Amino acid sequence: MIEVTQAVKLARQFFNELYQEEDTQNLMLEEVVVDDDSNEWHSTLGYDSHITQETDHVFSDKIIS
Secondary structure (H helix, E strand, C coil): CCCHHHHHHHHHHHHHHHCCCCCEEEEEEEEEEEECCCCEEEEEEEEEECCCCCCCCEECCCEEC
């Protein structure tokens, strides 16, 4: 199994390739867990996006349109 630092580096590279056309900022590592059964790292990345979407939905415990 690769080291966690290498797994995170690969995840960041994949993200950057996938979203190279997007205006994303502040890419941060949120969580890393190891799956002992498959010997895989699962990482969660968060980022700021400047894409806004207008909606008329009301959010509570249900989504109403």
